[in-house]
Amino acid sequence: MNQPNLKGGEKGAWISIFAYLFLSGAKLIVAYIGDSDALWADGLNNSTDVVASIAILIGLRISQKPPDQNHRYGHYRAETIASLLAAFIMVAVGLQVIFSTIGKMFETQIAKPDMLTAWTALGAALVMFFVYRYNLSLSRKVNSSALYAASQDNRSDALVSIGAFIGIIGAQFGLYWLDPLAGLIVGIIICKTAWDIFKDSTLSLTDGFDEERLQTIKQEIKKFPEVKIVPDIKGRALGNQSVLDVTIKVDPNLTVRQSHDITVRIEKKLANEYGILYTHIHIEPYIE
Secondary structure: OOOOOOOOHHHHHHHHHHHHHHHHHHHHHHHHHHOOHHHHHHHHHHHHHHHHHHHHHHHHHHHOOOOOOOOOOOOOOHHHHHHHHHHHHHHHHHHHHHHHHHHHHOOOOOOOOOHHHHHHHHHHHHHHHHHHHHHHHHHHHHOOHHHHHHHHHHHHHHHHHHHHHHHHHHHHOOOOOHHHHHHHHHHHHHHHHHHHHHHHHHHHHOOOOOHHHHHHHHHHHHOOOOOOEEEEEEEEEEOOEEEEEEEEEEOOOOOHHHHHHHHHHHHHHHHHHHOEEEEEEEEEEOOO
16 A cells, blocks of 8 residues: 555644644634624634644544554544544534624624734734645645645635734724624634535545546556556545545456556556555456
8 A cells, every 4th residue: 555644744733733722812812802803703713723633633643553453444534534523613613603793793882993903813814824835835745635625724714814804904994893794704714614624524434536536547547558448447535545446357368467467557556646545456358
Protein backbone atom coordinates (compact mmCIF):
# COMPACT_ATOMS: atom_id res chain seq x y z
CA MET A 1 0.00 0.00 0.00
CA ASN A 2 1.01 3.59 -0.64
CA GLN A 3 1.18 4.89 2.93
CA PRO A 4 0.39 8.61 3.20
CA ASN A 5 2.46 11.01 5.31
CA LEU A 6 -0.23 11.69 7.92
CA LYS A 7 2.20 12.46 10.76
CA GLY A 8 3.31 15.73 9.15
CA GLY A 9 -0.29 16.93 8.92
CA GLU A 10 -0.54 17.09 12.73
CA LYS A 11 1.50 20.31 12.77
CA GLY A 12 -1.20 22.16 10.86
CA ALA A 13 -3.93 20.80 13.12
CA TRP A 14 -2.07 21.93 16.26
CA ILE A 15 -1.47 25.41 14.84
CA SER A 16 -5.18 25.72 13.99
CA ILE A 17 -6.19 24.60 17.50
CA PHE A 18 -3.95 27.14 19.27
CA ALA A 19 -4.94 29.93 16.87
CA TYR A 20 -8.66 29.25 17.31
CA LEU A 21 -8.38 28.94 21.10
CA PHE A 22 -6.62 32.30 21.34
CA LEU A 23 -8.85 34.10 18.83
CA SER A 24 -12.16 32.70 20.13
CA GLY A 25 -11.29 33.73 23.70
CA ALA A 26 -10.13 37.20 22.64
CA LYS A 27 -13.16 37.79 20.41
CA LEU A 28 -15.73 36.69 22.98
CA ILE A 29 -14.17 38.83 25.72
CA VAL A 30 -13.82 41.93 23.52
CA ALA A 31 -17.28 41.40 22.00
CA TYR A 32 -18.81 41.26 25.47
CA ILE A 33 -17.00 44.40 26.59
CA GLY A 34 -17.50 46.26 23.32
CA ASP A 35 -21.08 45.06 22.71
CA SER A 36 -20.68 43.65 19.18
CA ASP A 37 -23.01 40.92 17.91
CA ALA A 38 -20.88 40.36 14.81
CA LEU A 39 -17.68 39.79 16.79
CA TRP A 40 -19.54 37.63 19.32
CA ALA A 41 -20.83 35.42 16.49
CA ASP A 42 -17.34 35.31 14.99
CA GLY A 43 -15.95 34.18 18.36
CA LEU A 44 -18.52 31.40 18.61
CA ASN A 45 -17.60 30.40 15.07
CA ASN A 46 -13.95 30.03 16.12
CA SER A 47 -14.99 27.97 19.14
CA THR A 48 -16.61 25.43 16.81
CA ASP A 49 -13.47 25.50 14.68
CA VAL A 50 -11.51 24.37 17.76
CA VAL A 51 -13.71 21.27 17.86
CA ALA A 52 -13.28 20.70 14.13
CA SER A 53 -9.49 21.05 14.38
CA ILE A 54 -9.35 18.65 17.33
CA ALA A 55 -11.46 16.21 15.32
CA ILE A 56 -8.98 16.43 12.44
CA LEU A 57 -6.08 15.90 14.85
CA ILE A 58 -7.73 12.86 16.44
CA GLY A 59 -8.61 11.51 13.01
CA LEU A 60 -5.03 11.91 11.80
CA ARG A 61 -3.73 10.17 14.93
CA ILE A 62 -6.11 7.20 14.65
CA SER A 63 -5.60 6.99 10.89
CA GLN A 64 -1.92 6.25 11.47
CA LYS A 65 -2.72 3.03 13.34
CA PRO A 66 -1.70 -0.02 11.29
CA PRO A 67 -4.27 -2.55 10.03
CA ASP A 68 -5.45 -5.08 12.60
CA GLN A 69 -7.76 -8.09 12.72
CA ASN A 70 -10.93 -5.96 12.61
CA HIS A 71 -9.61 -3.24 10.29
CA ARG A 72 -7.77 -4.97 7.46
CA TYR A 73 -7.77 -1.76 5.36
CA GLY A 74 -6.45 0.34 8.23
CA HIS A 75 -8.17 3.10 10.22
CA TYR A 76 -8.33 5.88 7.64
CA ARG A 77 -12.08 6.43 8.00
CA ALA A 78 -11.66 7.55 11.63
CA GLU A 79 -10.88 11.01 10.27
CA THR A 80 -14.16 11.06 8.33
CA ILE A 81 -16.21 10.04 11.38
CA ALA A 82 -14.56 12.76 13.48
CA SER A 83 -15.37 15.35 10.82
CA LEU A 84 -19.00 14.20 10.81
CA LEU A 85 -19.28 14.71 14.57
CA ALA A 86 -17.73 18.16 14.24
CA ALA A 87 -20.34 19.08 11.62
CA PHE A 88 -23.20 18.38 14.06
CA ILE A 89 -21.58 20.60 16.71
CA MET A 90 -20.98 23.40 14.21
CA VAL A 91 -24.57 23.45 12.95
CA ALA A 92 -25.89 23.64 16.52
CA VAL A 93 -23.77 26.74 17.22
CA GLY A 94 -24.64 28.22 13.83
CA LEU A 95 -28.39 27.95 14.47
CA GLN A 96 -27.96 29.51 17.91
CA VAL A 97 -26.15 32.49 16.35
CA ILE A 98 -28.81 32.88 13.64
CA PHE A 99 -31.77 32.91 16.04
CA SER A 100 -30.10 35.28 18.51
CA THR A 101 -29.07 37.83 15.87
CA ILE A 102 -32.43 37.76 14.07
CA GLY A 103 -34.11 38.89 17.29
CA LYS A 104 -31.64 41.74 17.80
CA MET A 105 -32.12 43.03 14.24
CA PHE A 106 -35.71 43.95 15.10
CA GLU A 107 -34.89 45.68 18.38
CA THR A 108 -35.54 49.43 18.41
CA GLN A 109 -32.51 50.15 20.59
CA ILE A 110 -29.29 48.63 19.28
CA ALA A 111 -26.04 49.45 21.04
CA LYS A 112 -23.19 50.98 19.08
CA PRO A 113 -20.21 48.59 19.23
CA ASP A 114 -16.88 49.90 20.44
CA MET A 115 -14.13 50.41 17.84
CA LEU A 116 -11.94 47.98 19.78
CA THR A 117 -14.17 45.19 18.45
CA ALA A 118 -13.47 46.31 14.87
CA TRP A 119 -9.69 46.23 15.32
CA THR A 120 -9.95 42.85 17.03
CA ALA A 121 -11.87 41.44 14.05
CA LEU A 122 -9.35 42.88 11.59
CA GLY A 123 -6.37 41.53 13.55
CA ALA A 124 -7.99 38.10 13.74
CA ALA A 125 -8.51 38.12 9.96
CA LEU A 126 -4.80 38.72 9.42
CA VAL A 127 -3.84 35.92 11.83
CA MET A 128 -6.17 33.43 10.13
CA PHE A 129 -4.88 34.41 6.70
CA PHE A 130 -1.34 33.45 7.74
CA VAL A 131 -2.62 30.18 9.26
CA TYR A 132 -4.46 29.51 5.99
CA ARG A 133 -1.30 30.02 3.92
CA TYR A 134 0.73 27.75 6.21
CA ASN A 135 -1.81 24.91 6.23
CA LEU A 136 -2.34 25.17 2.47
CA SER A 137 1.40 24.81 1.87
CA LEU A 138 1.68 21.96 4.39
CA SER A 139 -1.32 20.10 2.91
CA ARG A 140 0.37 20.06 -0.49
CA LYS A 141 3.67 18.97 1.04
CA VAL A 142 2.24 15.98 2.94
CA ASN A 143 -0.55 15.28 0.41
CA SER A 144 -3.38 15.51 2.95
CA SER A 145 -6.87 16.32 1.71
CA ALA A 146 -8.08 16.72 5.31
CA LEU A 147 -5.49 19.39 6.01
CA TYR A 148 -6.35 21.05 2.70
CA ALA A 149 -9.99 21.21 3.82
CA ALA A 150 -8.82 22.70 7.12
CA SER A 151 -6.89 25.39 5.23
CA GLN A 152 -10.03 26.31 3.29
CA ASP A 153 -11.88 26.60 6.60
CA ASN A 154 -9.07 28.91 7.82
CA ARG A 155 -9.58 31.11 4.78
CA SER A 156 -13.35 31.28 5.28
CA ASP A 157 -12.77 32.27 8.92
CA ALA A 158 -10.52 35.11 7.78
CA LEU A 159 -13.30 36.30 5.46
CA VAL A 160 -15.87 36.00 8.26
CA SER A 161 -13.72 38.26 10.47
CA ILE A 162 -13.46 40.79 7.64
CA GLY A 163 -17.25 40.71 7.36
CA ALA A 164 -17.55 41.34 11.09
CA PHE A 165 -15.12 44.26 10.74
CA ILE A 166 -17.23 45.81 7.97
CA GLY A 167 -20.42 45.39 10.02
CA ILE A 168 -18.87 47.08 13.07
CA ILE A 169 -17.52 49.97 10.99
CA GLY A 170 -20.95 50.45 9.44
CA ALA A 171 -22.46 50.68 12.91
CA GLN A 172 -20.11 53.59 13.68
CA PHE A 173 -21.88 55.62 10.98
CA GLY A 174 -25.36 55.03 12.31
CA LEU A 175 -26.09 51.77 10.49
CA TYR A 176 -26.62 49.95 13.79
CA TRP A 177 -28.52 47.12 12.13
CA LEU A 178 -25.39 46.25 10.14
CA ASP A 179 -23.64 44.74 13.18
CA PRO A 180 -26.35 42.14 14.00
CA LEU A 181 -26.78 41.57 10.24
CA ALA A 182 -23.09 40.68 10.03
CA GLY A 183 -23.64 38.29 12.96
CA LEU A 184 -26.54 36.69 11.09
CA ILE A 185 -24.37 36.19 8.01
CA VAL A 186 -21.68 34.60 10.18
CA GLY A 187 -24.26 32.16 11.54
CA ILE A 188 -25.33 31.24 8.01
CA ILE A 189 -21.68 30.69 7.01
CA ILE A 190 -21.20 28.40 10.03
CA CYS A 191 -24.19 26.29 8.97
CA LYS A 192 -23.03 26.25 5.34
CA THR A 193 -19.57 25.05 6.37
CA ALA A 194 -21.14 22.37 8.59
CA TRP A 195 -23.33 21.22 5.68
CA ASP A 196 -20.32 20.95 3.35
CA ILE A 197 -18.44 18.86 5.92
CA PHE A 198 -21.51 16.67 6.51
CA LYS A 199 -22.06 16.17 2.77
CA ASP A 200 -18.44 15.22 2.07
CA SER A 201 -18.29 12.93 5.11
CA THR A 202 -21.50 11.05 4.30
CA LEU A 203 -20.42 10.70 0.66
CA SER A 204 -17.18 9.08 1.80
CA LEU A 205 -18.84 6.83 4.40
CA THR A 206 -21.40 5.59 1.85
CA ASP A 207 -18.63 4.69 -0.61
CA GLY A 208 -19.28 7.61 -2.94
CA PHE A 209 -16.54 8.42 -5.43
CA ASP A 210 -15.82 11.16 -7.94
CA GLU A 211 -17.05 9.77 -11.27
CA GLU A 212 -14.89 12.12 -13.32
CA ARG A 213 -11.75 10.99 -11.49
CA LEU A 214 -12.80 7.38 -11.95
CA GLN A 215 -13.09 7.82 -15.71
CA THR A 216 -9.69 9.54 -15.85
CA ILE A 217 -8.09 6.58 -14.07
CA LYS A 218 -9.90 4.18 -16.38
CA GLN A 219 -8.43 5.90 -19.43
CA GLU A 220 -4.98 5.70 -17.82
CA ILE A 221 -5.33 1.92 -17.36
CA LYS A 222 -6.42 1.50 -20.99
CA LYS A 223 -3.10 3.03 -22.10
CA PHE A 224 -1.30 -0.16 -21.10
CA PRO A 225 -0.79 -2.09 -24.36
CA GLU A 226 -1.63 -5.48 -22.79
CA VAL A 227 -5.03 -4.25 -21.55
CA LYS A 228 -7.67 -4.89 -24.19
CA ILE A 229 -10.65 -3.36 -22.34
CA VAL A 230 -11.60 -2.24 -18.83
CA PRO A 231 -15.17 -3.56 -18.37
CA ASP A 232 -15.52 -2.47 -14.75
CA ILE A 233 -13.93 -0.04 -12.31
CA LYS A 234 -15.14 0.96 -8.84
CA GLY A 235 -13.72 3.30 -6.24
CA ARG A 236 -14.30 4.11 -2.60
CA ALA A 237 -12.72 6.39 -0.04
CA LEU A 238 -10.98 5.41 3.19
CA GLY A 239 -10.70 8.75 4.94
CA ASN A 240 -8.66 10.89 2.59
CA GLN A 241 -7.31 7.85 0.75
CA SER A 242 -8.76 5.96 -2.22
CA VAL A 243 -9.01 2.27 -3.07
CA LEU A 244 -10.05 0.76 -6.39
CA ASP A 245 -11.55 -2.48 -7.68
CA VAL A 246 -10.74 -2.94 -11.36
CA THR A 247 -11.53 -5.62 -13.90
CA ILE A 248 -9.34 -5.83 -17.00
CA LYS A 249 -9.37 -8.19 -19.97
CA VAL A 250 -6.10 -9.37 -21.48
CA ASP A 251 -4.86 -11.88 -24.06
CA PRO A 252 -5.95 -15.35 -22.80
CA ASN A 253 -2.64 -16.81 -23.97
CA LEU A 254 -0.61 -14.85 -21.42
CA THR A 255 0.94 -16.81 -18.56
CA VAL A 256 -0.03 -16.25 -14.95
CA ARG A 257 3.30 -14.50 -14.33
CA GLN A 258 2.84 -12.21 -17.33
CA SER A 259 -0.67 -11.28 -16.20
CA HIS A 260 0.57 -10.67 -12.69
CA ASP A 261 3.33 -8.38 -13.95
CA ILE A 262 0.69 -6.29 -15.75
CA THR A 263 -1.28 -5.77 -12.53
CA VAL A 264 1.88 -4.80 -10.63
CA ARG A 265 2.74 -2.12 -13.19
CA ILE A 266 -0.81 -0.76 -13.14
CA GLU A 267 -0.84 -0.64 -9.33
CA LYS A 268 2.47 1.24 -9.21
CA LYS A 269 1.31 3.69 -11.87
CA LEU A 270 -1.91 4.51 -10.02
CA ALA A 271 -0.14 4.76 -6.65
CA ASN A 272 2.59 7.11 -7.89
CA GLU A 273 0.56 9.36 -10.21
CA TYR A 274 -2.92 9.29 -8.66
CA GLY A 275 -2.17 8.59 -5.00
CA ILE A 276 -4.30 5.42 -4.90
CA LEU A 277 -3.72 3.63 -1.61
CA TYR A 278 -4.66 0.17 -2.85
CA THR A 279 -5.84 -1.27 -6.19
CA HIS A 280 -7.36 -4.74 -6.49
CA ILE A 281 -7.24 -5.92 -10.12
CA HIS A 282 -9.27 -8.86 -11.43
CA ILE A 283 -8.07 -10.34 -14.74
CA GLU A 284 -10.37 -11.94 -17.33
CA PRO A 285 -9.56 -13.41 -20.75
CA TYR A 286 -10.31 -11.21 -23.75
CA ILE A 287 -12.25 -13.12 -26.41
CA GLU A 288 -13.07 -11.37 -29.67
